[in-house]
Amino acid sequence: MKVLDMKTKNINDLNNILFNESDIISNRKIEDDVMEIINNVKQYGDEKLLEYAKKFDNANLTTLKVTKLEIQNAYKLITEDFLIAIKEAKENIYEFHKKQIKSEWSLKKEGIELGQLIRPIERVALYIPGGKANYPSTILMNAIPAKLANVEEICIITPPNKDGNINPYVLVTADLLGIDEIYKIGGAQAVAAVTFGTESIKKADKVVGPGNKYVAIAKKILYGKIGIDMIAGPSEILIIADKYTNISFIVADLLAQGEHDELAKMFLVTKDKEIIEKIKLELDIQLGELNRKKILKESINNNLYIILVSDIKEAISISNLIAPEHLEIMIENPKQYLKDIKNAGSIFLGEYSPEVLGDYLAGTNHTLPTSGNARFSSPLSVDDFIKKPNYIEYSKDAFNKVINSISIIADVEGLDGHLNSAKIRKL
Template structure:
């Protein structure tokens, strides 16, 4: 990894994946065909893109039972414990409706209501991501969403990885379909003969899934358009080079466009980490991916002091931020922008990815400046409550009418004045 001074710091921005013109046209065509032909279009695209010929794409009770037979029992127990940790953390995010009464009898408040239905997209095919199931479904369940639909692409045999199905069962999903890609997003947004539409779609996917989510946004809500993963590590000379290097590589193996950055006040640590990254890279199964990511989006920055280091980290606004310093809690108040903050040597990024209970669906590419991790609030909506009293209207009606006329809205003014006659 290259070692530079923070004065040379350049916020590592990856180009937002807007897709090519061809990809966008393909996604629009797929969405149009699913809206027009429903299940028939889904079957055609599932055969074309996943190589699976399915008469029905609904996951059955028998398939769920078979999944439990195909997975290691210890893994089931681990997922159960992870699910409980995630549930416990997200229950603390629950908010209640509230109302206040003014002296003149006016009642104002806010009503919190869970969404009726949510669709969760889980990447699949050759890979299995049970953690993605838990992180998307459990906050929705905690929020009180009654109908949660999961979609995930099958393999060529029409199967879904056992771990994904077991995770869905543990999280409480009862409606699962073996479909993926832009066609799955279209089905969730607009419905087919088999699938009723939902109100919001969450979950990561490839460029076609991302473009489809962007295309249907407005007809339904979406969580975010997630970019490649990223990690920043803020460290001093108390950090251990082998551990820092391992954490940097934990994100580099995700994607060729993943970003791994160390910001440190220690030149000795910087040099040791650079050597350790090279050493550990040679032993990684996903070496080719990690090498490209480190070369293109990896860097080590040297800061004069911790204030300069923190300023650089805040400018980066990383998805994951690890703070490995002598007194990491002392820096927490200075950190303004990060999706998730991992404090101390033993808080390695994968702890949050899988088990601690916090959500691993996080803002990327600098969007932590203004957005937050997936949470219970993403599956609830708020309604304002206004109950104006007669006394309040008599006191303020003329002011309201004047304000309305200032904007040229005479009917607004008269709607109030009719009640004052």
């Protein structure tokens, strides 16, 4: 845990934390490995995918696609309580994302009609992480907006366990959403497979969903050959709190984020220095009760920052600079500060609106911009699964009225082909 007192430090100290040059150097090294994987999958297809499943997942696979029998058997391995809970989450997520559906529109004047169409992306791959944990909730968050956008073909790519199986809770959740095209592949090789296609896997138009560094860098490299949602970095949370905030709540929410992986970032921004010792004591207590101690200890030691500020106004300024994936405002009357928040993936107001609500049940999407990307991007939504082509229709008379203006602009730009295209239609 590190304490950064903004009363004695300047904003550059914070920038050095957020924009670490060593991360860039590390990513460059990974890029070489990812490029090799991409090229191998492009050239050798399924053969390399099976080889990488053995190498990276310790799984001896003979086929890549999950069978209908595996999906049916998954229902025998889950609890009834899970089915009830996941269906409740599904309904909430549908309800929220229905509000995002766009309508086509047109603008009509004499002899002119302009408009915007709404067209779904035809085929989308959902990357569902495995490895350190299983994420059936991520299927809901990625698939539901795609379904509402009317995407025709949805497949899932997700790494298998060492037995060559996919977690039954993941399979059941996919089945509840009508998705039975599921492939046992993860990592950069999965992104390459849906980008180029292989013998078993049809190429997709877009890939969405969070993953590790290899997945993120593969998406970055292949963007343009395939659409992507965002380049996700390690998960992060920022909590604005004061001496009146329940300390156990603060620590529980920090740890909930820190358990994702060793690189998860946690920020507590407060004007009350006296709560630091209480935070340290509570960390020790709650850490002793959790299973993922090794991951948590590393993320706490390296990536937990307590930032001391003068007042709430400065706390919000710091938050806007960091642009966190998750922002919790746990102070009195938090909603009054909502208008001042410029940059955040998802905002949680009050002590009883923890980030875990957004992860699972509230209905908002948990696929969120990280690494400061909330300065210019948004949570995953129905918009990520549609295209909005424009259309133009002019009558002969309407076109002849604007030929002169078109010709002037084309002449200024020195594009005589454009000029000719307009003048050739002149009456």
